Amino acid sequence: MNQLLLMAGEILEKNVSFTIVVKLIIFSLPAIVAIAFPFATLVGALMAVGKLSSDNEILAMECSGISLKRIFLPLVSIGVFFSIFSFIVNDYFLPLGSLQFTRLYKELIYSNPELELESNSIKHYQDSTIITGDISNGIIDNIIIIDRSVENDKRVILAQSGNFRSDAKEEGVISLNLSEVFTHVIETNAKGNFSYSRAGRMIYNILLKDITVSLKNPGPREMSSRDVYTVIREKQIDFNARIVQQKNQVGLARYKLLSSYQEITDHLEDDSFSSKKEILDRNLEKYIRERDKKLEDKSLQIWKLEFYQKMSIPFSCLPFILLAFPLGLFTKRSGKSVGFGIGLLITVIYWVMLIGGRTIGIRTAVSPGLVMWLPNIFIFLIGLILLFRRVRQ
Secondary structure, three states: OHHHHHHHHHHHHOOOOHHHHHHHHHHHHHHHHHHHHHHHHHHHHHHHHHHHHHOOHHHHHHHOOOOHHHHHHHHHHHHHHHHHHHHHHHHHHHHHHHHHHHHHHHHHHHHOHHHOOOOOOEEEOOOOEEEOOOEEOOEEEEEEEEEEOOOOOEEEEEEEEEEEOOOOOOOOEEEEEEEEEEEEEEOOOOOOOEEEEEEEEEEEEEEHHHHHHHOOOOOHHHOOHHHHHHHHHHHHHHHHHHHHHHHHHHHHHHHHHHHHHHHHHHOOOOOOHHHHHHHHHHHHHHHHHHHHOOOOOHHHHHHHHHHHHHHHOHHHHHHHHHHHHHHHHOOOOOHHHHHHHHHHHHHHHHHHHHHHHHHHHHHOOOOHHHHHHHHHHHHHHHHHHHHHHHHHO
């Protein structure tokens, strides 16, 4: 939320309409809600049950004949509802909000190009990179531009300062007035050759279409689970084809190895034995290389991890509820503050397990579904053990 408000403040400083800023915030909210809801459920349940326990309300209900099962039932119902709601937000409203945010931001850039360049920032575009220093009153200090010249040579432009051209009539471009310019060009076709030049003033244009192309395309986190699954299926088909191709390569290498072995055994006494032995050794080396080659598709693995994460985080509400109920019952005093502290601790543990599992999933061939659901399984088992212990008491 802090980053969201900072973004809104920076946009408002560029004289952007307040209505547009509100729309950008609304389009960004699904990403926050999808992540925050499960952990808000955990902390809320801990604080609520902890407060009831510390005030002896749970004890009073049990003395009145109300079982723990009946007390627990509303929490489970809320957990189910929150899980479904969080999944819908993550699977439908998040992709929709991301698309609308990108569309509106593109329109903003076209109407207000100054919005794109910020103080002390690095911007990567389709064919260039712009590094800016401090920006104050429309003046940009210490500008570095890395791009390519007309001859496709790598070029670095250093400027002491620059400002937006208010008299620029070209549509679809950001036009900069650069002062005290030094240009260094490295020739691609002649290794070691370079040229440099100095100028008191330079006009540099950035195509707005390059900016909009450079905006982040929707990734698996900004897509619905159905779309992610479709991409995974296509990637899996390509990966399976590569596996079949490798098997064919191994079979071919094995056939050549056996053929060369048969040929050398038939000509043990010939003068050509040494040359045939070299062929045999090469075929053996090629066969071992093809046989031991391990095919991996990191992209497919990452997409699978994102797919299962889109499921595991929303449906963590239920394990959190199952854990929060017995933990809240053990609280004897200061139910709200203790519940809040325990909630933060469990949240950190959960995120460490989730990030750790994701890292393992990327670096190894372990099942993405297992590592993404493992934190939920762990929380669920701990909650189940604590609940049985409390019921036995």
